[in-house]
Amino acid sequence: MRAVLRAILGDPDGRTPEEITRDIDDEVNFHLSEIERELRESGRDPDNARAEARRRFGDPAVYRRACRDVALKERIMLQRINLALLVAVMIALGATAWQSWSSQRRTAEAVERLSERIGALGATSGVAREPAEQRSTTMAALPEGAAFVGGSVGRPGAYAIPHDGLSVRRLLVMAGAPERDFDVRIEPSSPVIGNEPRTMTAQDMAEGRDHLVNRGDLVTVTARPRTNPGGSSATPSQPPKPDAHGRLTELSFSPQVLARLASLKDECFARYEAAATGLSLDSLVFRSETVLVVGEVARPGIYHLGSVKQRGSKLTFADLLSAAGVSQRVQSVEYHGRKRTGVIPAAETFGPMDVPADAIILAKVDAPDPLFNTDSIILFNNEGEWRPLANLFSPEAQATIERLRAQDWRQWPHGTGPVAAAPAAGEGPNSPIARDVVTLRIQGGRLVIFLTSFADRDAPALTPKQLIRMGDLLTRLSLGSPFAAIPQSSRSEMRLTIHAPQGSSPRVLSFDEASASDEAIPPGSSVLLATQDLAPLPR
Amino acid sequence: MPPTSSPPELLQGTLDVMILSVLQSQSLHGYGIARQIEARSGRLLTIEEGSLYPALHRMTKRGELAAEWRTNDTGRRARFYRLTTDGKRRLAEQVSLWDTLSGAVSRVVHGSSRQAAPDARLGWE
Numbered sequence: 001m002r003a004v005l006r007a008i009l010g011d012p013d014g015r016t017p018e019e020i021t022r023d024i025d026d027e028v029n030f031h032l033s034e035i036e037r038e039l040r041e042s043g044r045d046p047d048n049a050r051a052e053a054r055r056r057f058g059d060p061a062v063y064r065r066a067c068r069d070v071a072l073k074e075r076i077m078l079q080r081i082n083l084a085l086l087v088a089v090m091i092a093l094g095a096t097a098w099q100s101w102s103s104q105r106r107t108a109e110a111v112e113r114l115s116e117r118i119g120a121l122g123a124t125s126g127v128a129r130e131p132a133e134q135r136s137t138t139m140a141a142l143p144e145g146a147a148f149v150g151g152s153v154g155r156p157g158a159y160a161i162p163h164d165g166l167s168v169r170r171l172l173v174m175a176g177a178p179e180r181d182f183d184v185r186i187e188p189s190s191p192v193i194g195n196e197p198r199t200m201t202a203q204d205m206a207e208g209r210d211h212l213v214n215r216g217d218l219v220t221v222t223a224r225p226r227t228n229p230g231g232s233s234a235t236p237s238q239p240p241k242p243d244a245h246g247r248l249t250e251l252s253f254s255p256q257v258l259a260r261l262a263s264l265k266d267e268c269f270a271r272y273e274a275a276a277t278g279l280s281l282d283s284l285v286f287r288s289e290t291v292l293v294v295g296e297v298a299r300p301g302i303y304h305l306g307s308v309k310q311r312g313s314k315l316t317f318a319d320l321l322s323a324a325g326v327s328q329r330v331q332s333v334e335y336h337g338r339k340r341t342g343v344i345p346a347a348e349t350f351g352p353m354d355v356p357a358d359a360i361i362l363a364k365v366d367a368p369d370p371l372f373n374t375d376s377i378i379l380f381n382n383e384g385e386w387r388p389l390a391n392l393f394s395p396e397a398q399a400t401i402e403r404l405r406a407q408d409w410r411q412w413p414h415g416t417g418p419v420a421a422a423p424a425a426g427e428g429p430n431s432p433i434a435r436d437v438v439t440l441r442i443q444g445g446r447l448v449i450f451l452t453s454f455a456d457r458d459a460p461a462l463t464p465k466q467l468i469r470m471g472d473l474l475t476r477l478s479l480g481s482p483f484a485a486i487p488q489s490s491r492s493e494m495r496l497t498i499h500a501p502q503g504s505s506p507r508v509l510s511f512d513e514a515s516a517s518d519e520a521i522p523p524g525s526s527v528l529l530a531t532q533d534l535a536p537l538p539r
Numbered sequence: 540m541p542p543t544s545s546p547p548e549l550l551q552g553t554l555d556v557m558i559l560s561v562l563q564s565q566s567l568h569g570y571g572i573a574r575q576i577e578a579r580s581g582r583l584l585t586i587e588e589g590s591l592y593p594a595l596h597r598m599t600k601r602g603e604l605a606a607e608w609r610t611n612d613t614g615r616r617a618r619f620y621r622l623t624t625d626g627k628r629r630l631a632e633q634v635s636l637w638d639t640l641s642g643a644v645s646r647v648v649h650g651s652s653r654q655a656a657p658d659a660r661l662g663w664e
Contacts, residue, residue: 063589
């Protein structure tokens with residue numbers, strides 16, 4: 001240790017500061033006494049010799065100090081650093097002590113509040129065991145117009161109840177009940193015949209049954225140990241992982257919901273909550289940083305905001321909508337949070353997204369893209385069920401779709417798309433492109449896209465801007481449509497086959513060739529984009 | 540104007556080289572070093588003797604000198620200094636530097652240009 005110190009401090013013989021000081025004193029004293037001795041031997045009297053020795057030597061105190069500074073320079077510096085460190089540590093200790101004291105005080109306050117709640121909760125959940133007067137005390141403590149929720153919930157306490165009652169499902173969402181595996185007991189404040197205590201289970205709620213909670217009711221939630229009916233080793237409590245788009249949960253809408261989608265545009269999430277298949281808000285509220293995206297999007301679902309790919313430093317609505325597969329220009333975005341709702345105009349969707357977590361986001365789009373405009377039909381056939389993904393849900397359009405489905409697409413006559421079948425009152429197609437029809441179909445597990453009737457061959461000559469180029473077509477298809485869900489490997493298997501209206505044999509290009517091509521597709525062509533294993537088209 | 544007979548002041552840095560020179564042949568304590576400098580300079584160079592000690596401690600710390608306590612010939616305990624290998628190397632450097640410097644100063648003072656100019660050739664003919 002001494003050797004290490006010697007190496008660090010540069011003191012060659014490892015003396016202590018006291019030894020160094022003593023050595024310097026001895027050395028100086030020796031020198032002075034030798035001069036005095038020399039002078040006395042030469043005949044000077046002692047006083048004179050001492051004075052002369054001091055004159056020749058100089059001020060001993062100055063030289064002692066100088067020697068000491070040389071010998072102890074590093075140690076003095078180290079002492080200063082030590083002192084500074086000590087002061088810093090003392091300050092840090094003081095700050096920590098203060099923080100600890102204030103934290104303890106806050107904890108004590110929280111424990112006190114918690115114990116009050118637990119007391120109230122005990123009175124609630126243990127109705128059968130607690131004395132009636134204790135339960136009455138809990139009831140008496142309830143604010144007017146409220147019900148008390150206790151038991152296995154994240155936020156037990158009194159909740160305001162409307163005059164006409166509140167759905168137990170909504171109340172439990174607010175109180176932070178588990179997603180599944182629990183029982184609920186609703187006890188009226190004054191049980192009378194016809195208003196007895198009621199019980200229900202999470203399963204009841206999942207199957208759509210619900211009860212009304214009235215003012216003054218006591219609602220007790222009891223969690224049950226989770227069971228794993230499949231016997232699988234996977235733990236059901238594991239949070240789902242978001243997919244490549246940041247989507248945690250894919251939503252599937254029943255045909256009834258899809259039929260109502262257009263009319264749901266202006267309504268809020270309550271409709272979705274009730275109508276979306278397999279969707280309940282319970283699955284949302286306990287996950288922070290998640291939002292539900294619905295509306296005119298290709299990939300409705302629950303999105304984990306942290307997993308949504310960002311283009312800038314802050315997450316924007318544009319990022320989220322892009323993840324959800326919105327390629328069209330957005331008209332507006334509504335968000336419905338638990339405490340606040342709002343509408344984001346299109347111009348602001350590129351700003352930082354400031355919505356409450358667990359919000360429901362409803363996108364409305366303008367659809368200016370001729371391939372995906374409101375005069376187009378985009379169908380997605382998933383295992384035999386056709387689902388429209390764009391916003392054509394009129395009965396006429398559906399009838400046309402059905403009629404077209406019954407025919408070979410190559411037999412579709414030009415101009416017999418849904419627009420021709422059911423034009424909006426007073427509006428005709430605004431360009432030849434408006435008659436395009438795009439369909440998508442799963443065949444043998446692979447997605448096939450049909451595109452036909454690019455333009456009316458009888459239409460006047462198209463301007464260069466009206467022409468669709470191959471690369472542009474595939475780029476548009478790749479953006480945001482269900483096409484984006486096709487794996488890259490499958491895309492490379494695809495072939496674009498173009499049948500020009502007049503005569504020549506069909507042109508077949510690989511997906512990559514077509515993507516890179518700047519060549520315009522002749523107006524009136526029929527185009528097939530299909531996986532390689534599809535039979536070649538007869539001409 | 541100061542009297543011309545007063546001893547000349549030491550040039551900056553000469554104290555170290557004088558201490559190294561004095562210790563080249565023997566180990567000495569501070570008082571002995573002061574006496575040797577005085578004697579070798581013909582009493583022309585006098586120093587405030589206390590100024591030796593910071594220099595001795597500095598050089599000891601640099602490893603040019605080593606020090607040890609011994610008794611002198613009068614039986615008193617004194618701290619003796621001797622040259623180390625580093626000290627000898629430093630002395631050689633300092634002596635060479637001093638020769639160059641003093642020669643140059645001498646030529647300036649005497650205005651002499653008799654010495655041949657340095658050969659500027661890069662190699663043999």
